[in-house]
Amino acid sequence: MDTIRIKDKTFAVSIKEEDILKEVERVADAINRDLTGKNPLFLCVLNGSFMFASDLMKRISIPCEISFVKLASYQGVSSTGVIKEVIGLNEDISGRTVVIVEDIVDTGLTMQRLLETLGTRNPAEIHIATLLVKPDKLQVELDIEYAAMQIPNDFIVGYGLDYDGFGRNYKDIYTLV
Secondary structure (H helix, E strand, O other): OOEEEEOOEEEEEEEOHHHHHHHHHHHHHHHHHHOOOOOOEEEEEEOOOHHHHHHHHOOOOOOOEEEEEEEEEEEOOEEEEEEEEEEOOOOOOOOOEEEEEEEEEOOOHHHHHHHHHHHOOOOOEEEEEEEEEOOOOOOOOOOOOEEEEEOOOOOEEEOOEOEOOEOOOOOOEEEEO
């Protein structure tokens, strides 16, 4: 499908699944190389990162664990700027290597809040792995070591990303027309 319609909006395909998976493989290779011997805890941010997390974890070959946290800062097509922690982390991360797995970093405010929250739990180190980064929209400085792709400041859906809860199920990424 070259275009899809979700609610009142039309989206056109912008990143095909095969291109996404090539970049996921590259990120996984880098994590496997860099974190060998560290038994990282992959902390996946729901709901958006579930497809990226799944494909990434299939390619991680080092011993590791996975857990999930749910944060929300979006409403419709724009960030509310208010971060709500819905489901918290139950694992003890003290002294652990943590890899945050995120779908997209745009303003960086959600990630900054998550880093601050996790930092109070004394992890040995925290790394960021994200499918997408919008460098032109970043409002805070972040050390994003594992970014699959940089994209322009467009609204997108698919591959886990949504518009008002819809569109996460598409295997490709679509940009708002």
